[in-house]
Structure formats: C-alpha cells, structure tokens
Amino acid sequence: MTAPSAPADTVLEIVRAALEPHGLFLRGTLNFASSDAAPLLADGRPAASVVLIGNIGGSLWQPFVRWREEAPDRGGADPLDTWSKAVIGEIARANGATAYFPSDPPWQPFQQWAMRAEGLKASPLGILIHPRYGLWHGYRGALAFAMALPADGERTTAHPCDSCVEKPCIAACPAGALERLQFDVGRCRSHLRTEAGRSGCLKRGCLARDACPVGRDYRYPRDQLHFHMAALSL
Template identity: 75%
Template sequence: MTAPSADADKTIETIRAALAPHGLFLRGTVNFEAGEAAPLLADGRRAASAVLIGNIGGSLWQPFAAWRAALPDGGGADPLDTWSKAVIQPIAAKEGLTAYFPSDPPWQPFQRWAMRAEGLKPSPLGILIHARYGLWHGYRGALAFDGPFPETGARAEAHPCDLCVEKPCISACPANALADERFDVGLCRGHLRSEAGRAGCLASGCRSRESCPVGRNYCYPLEQLRFHMAALSL
C-alpha cells in the first residue's frame, strides 16, 4: 500500500484508533533511503518506510493480561509475542500492509529503527532510554509501506544518560551486572536464580531499572515487572 500525502493523516488515524484499545501506539517512522537494505514487503519489493508500534509505560498490560487469562494455555510459551501478532497482524491485513515483529526471522533491526525514528540511545542496561518515558516503553511490531510516510513520533533533543552523572542504575544492580556500563546477562540470570534474586528483582522488578530517575511516572505495574523478570530468568 502506498500512503500518498493526501491520505496519510487518514491512514495514521485509522491505525491509531485500531491500536488504542490494546494500549499500543505509533512510536515513530523510518523512511528508508534509496539503495538502503530495507525490509521486504509481502510481494517481494523493498519497503519505503516503516512505522514502529509499541507500548508507553504499562499501557498494554491490562489488555494483554485479559487476553492471556481467557486462554487455556495462557498464551503459550511466548505469550506477549503471540498477543502482539494477534493484535497487529489483523490491522496490517485490513490496511494492506506488511507487519514485522522483533521475535520473527528474518530479524529486523528494531533497536536501530527506534534510535533513528525517535532519536534514542541505549542505556547501560541495553534498553533504549526515552527522554520522557525513561526505560518504561517497548516496541511490539512495525508496519511497512511501499511509499514514504510522515513522521509519527517526536525525536528526543537530549539523551538522559549523557546528562546523568551519578548513574544510579549501575550501583543499584545487586548482581554487579553493569560494572563496566555493559549489561552482563549471565550475571543477571545467575542472580535471579539465587535465593536473594528470587526474593528481590524477580519478585518486585529490576533494581537497576527502577533506580533510573527518568520517567518514573511510567513505571510498569508490579505484575508486568514480574512477567518480564521471569522471562529474563529463563
């Protein structure tokens, strides 16, 4: 589907309205340059643009939790990925678009797209930090177009980590997994499987993530914190 400028606003609002009940938002646009290794559309052509879809704070948790509770198997082994596809794929099909997901091959560079679309950068935890939402946001998928698309998200003017002197996220980690300002997933998982980790981060959320002063009002609800930490501990 080509999204000419005359129809772009209508297309944006249609997608936004379809995503809203699920707590998902349009997070930013990437317009690919000529000759760039853009993702393929369903018909084999290269996409001209991609619009990122994601959550802000705990916006998706209640819709996701309700969907999961209604299923006998709770959504299977990867319920959040399954739910994301169940929400986004019908929207893509209705609009004649191609959908991409972080969990699916061929794996698309979602972090690079997000950095480009919203002007973000990685925090010491590896999570992209947003000037407003802090570490409390995520990307659940993307919709690709065969034409250029208007910007749908605001770009950050400054990176919070560049302005942070004390770096509380590093000192708060009980596993010392950020000692070199680089997240050591092995140390983190080892701690989560220990008695102290099960009683601490696994039960109430990542101490490092919660210590960041940026975007505190967008912190995930406890159930969502536990869900993500349980997934990380596997």
C-alpha cells in the same frame, strides 16, 4: 488477503485509532534510504518505510490481561508475543502492510529504527531511554509499507543518560552486570538463578531499571514486571 493501503497521510491516523483500544501507540515512522537494508514486504520488495508500534508504561497490560482471561489457552509459550501478533497482524492486513515483530528471528534492528525514528539513545542497560517515559517503554511490532510516510510520533533530542553523572542504575545492579557500560547478560542471568536474585530482581523487577530517576510515573505494574523478568530468566 491484504487490503490496499489508504493514502499515506490518512493511513497513520487509521493505524493510531486501531492501536488505541489495545494500549499500544504509534511511536514513530522511518523512511528507508536506498543504502539501508530495508525489511522486505510480503511480496518480496524492500519496504519504503516502517511504523514503530509500542507500549508506554503499563499501557498494554490491562488489554493483554483481558485477552488472556477471555481464552486462557490461546497464549502459547509466549503469550505477549501471541497477543502482539494477533493485534498488530490484523492492523497490518487491514492496511496493506507487512508486520514485523521484535522477537521473531532473524531479529530486525528495532532499536536502531527507534533511534532514527524517535531520536532515542541507549542507556547503560541496553534499553533505549526516553526523556519522559525513561526505561518504561518497549516495542511490540512494526508495520512495513511500500510507500513513504510523513514524519509522525514524537521525536526528541534530549538524552537523560548524557547528563546523569551518578548513574545510579549501574550501582543498583547486584550482579555488577552494567559495570562495563554494556549489559552483561551472563552475569545477570547467573544472579537471577540465586536465592537473592529470585527474591530480588525476579520478584520486584530489574533493580537497575528501577533505580533510574527518569520516568518513574511510567513504571510497569508489578505483575507486568514479574512477567517480563520470568521470561528473561528462562
């Protein structure tokens, strides 16, 4: 059963505190206009707002690894999604929210929400770039609420790709998957199936992502890089 929401000004603090032990962060809030296709709440009404939840750098990796070690069988085919649903689903239930997850069809427009909530823009890889975390961040879920929420989270107007003249990410991709300034998933996947792809990107992480000079301190740990790349090559 879903609990009633706390007042708007306290619910964000409650959510933030509940996320912290799991290495997850409240990334931003977005209030929907009447013209928006808002996601639906569990009772069928359109949501008034969403809270975006994500990782910054490798923040979630150790909490996730510990959770897996406690009960190796419970992860299923996609353990990071299972973990995200366990953690964020519980926070949703406790706070009267409806949880959405990026990998659940029909796909919700997480990146559009993030662009509006955080002011981010897409990089040539398709991933949104953050002026501090670079390409090393992602979204693990969103909480949809019936009430409007105060602006929260960081909002930026700085867009590193706009002033990056050389764009080393494009040249670093051995498959030429970014040459048309739009990620070519076919080229990328074909390369990952080759010997060079297996010993390169698959083992060390996406070389294009790694070539970006922004946010290098937030680069994912090796195991996490390998985990994400293995999922991409399936």
